[in-house]
Amino acid sequence: MDKSPKFAVIGGGSWATAIVKMLSENVDTIYWYMRSNYAIEHIRKQEHNPNYLSSVEFDINQLELSSDINKTVAAADFLIFAIPSAFVKRELDALTVSLEDKIIFSAIKGIVPESSLIVGEHFEEYHHVPADNIGVITGPCHAEEVALERLSYLTIACTDEKKAKILADNLSSEYIKCKLSDDVTGTEYAAMLKNIYAIAAGIAHGLGYGDNFQSVLMSNAIKEMKRFIKKVHSMKRNINDSAYLGDLLVTGYSVFSRNRMFGNMIGKGYTVKSAQMEMSMIAEGYYATESAYKINKDKGAKTPIINAVYGILYEGKNPKKVIKKLAEKLT
Numbered sequence: 001m002d003k004s005p006k007f008a009v010i011g012g013g014s015w016a017t018a019i020v021k022m023l024s025e026n027v028d029t030i031y032w033y034m035r036s037n038y039a040i041e042h043i044r045k046q047e048h049n050p051n052y053l054s055s056v057e058f059d060i061n062q063l064e065l066s067s068d069i070n071k072t073v074a075a076a077d078f079l080i081f082a083i084p085s086a087f088v089k090r091e092l093d094a095l096t097v098s099l100e101d102k103i104i105f106s107a108i109k110g111i112v113p114e115s116s117l118i119v120g121e122h123f124e125e126y127h128h129v130p131a132d133n134i135g136v137i138t139g140p141c142h143a144e145e146v147a148l149e150r151l152s153y154l155t156i157a158c159t160d161e162k163k164a165k166i167l168a169d170n171l172s173s174e175y176i177k178c179k180l181s182d183d184v185t186g187t188e189y190a191a192m193l194k195n196i197y198a199i200a201a202g203i204a205h206g207l208g209y210g211d212n213f214q215s216v217l218m219s220n221a222i223k224e225m226k227r228f229i230k231k232v233h234s235m236k237r238n239i240n241d242s243a244y245l246g247d248l249l250v251t252g253y254s255v256f257s258r259n260r261m262f263g264n265m266i267g268k269g270y271t272v273k274s275a276q277m278e279m280s281m282i283a284e285g286y287y288a289t290e291s292a293y294k295i296n297k298d299k300g301a302k303t304p305i306i307n308a309v310y311g312i313l314y315e316g317k318n319p320k321k322v323i324k325k326l327a328e329k330l331t
Helices: 014-024 037-046 069-075 085-093 119-127 143-147 161-171 184-206 211-232 242-253 258-267 272-278 284-299 304-314 319-327
Strands: 007-010 030-033 063-066 078-081 103-106 134-138 152-158 176-181
Touching (some): 014 161, 085 119, 134 184, 152 161, 152 184, 176 242, 184 242, 184 258, 184 319, 211 242, 242 258
Parallel strands (some): 030 063, 078 103, 152 176
């Protein structure tokens, strides 16, 4: 591998913008794909993303911006995907460039709806990317705090430790600390599941439940996450590590959490559709809830929180009644 690999970021949202900011601390040239030509022209002229993390100023000389995904993919060795999981297939369908010799890191916290696979599995099965060329970037880390350069932590997971370390070295800075992991599947499922639990926390908050209940909900959520992940990918892992418990807590409690915000709106009486229309960003947990519920039908893990959120979002059940019934099951 080239001693100075080239990096590309796929996506134009807040997390993609934060990753570009992190890379800019260490990398001379960053290839950056986003669909919006308006956003690209704005960044070139005004040096910041007009739609997300607009306080972050970029050195334009570091950026190779393009709305042509094939051009961006062809130029780089490491591809970091940071787009909503619901749009993954649409973006990949536009590819004519092969991904088989690329190193893929997913910063996507969700399931590809069309395949019902986590993103890494989707790349392996549908785009023939070797497993040791696939990795995951997980938190606990909110894009908004990266923009503010508040001390944040990432977990970089890949079965090939050298590739994980290359990416970690290029993301690290005084305010970004990186830890390596070989649990690619587990960390990716954890990143997906924590969004569901954050929706549950938001619903409870919207209904008027306080911090005491939230703490019990989160402690039950991490146990549920452990049961679920063990069913889909059994290996030795410490569920209390920051990639699992830490990411769950920050998503469940933070004011920056879009999934908690989405749940809070549901708890306050919004319909699913009206809550989605009100939000400017996608709540990944909505799609993850359906996928996790369906996956668990075959796996059989005990998942009362996932079941409760599914009942509210997809079966139209009354949030007040569902959360009250869930509360009786928590320990």
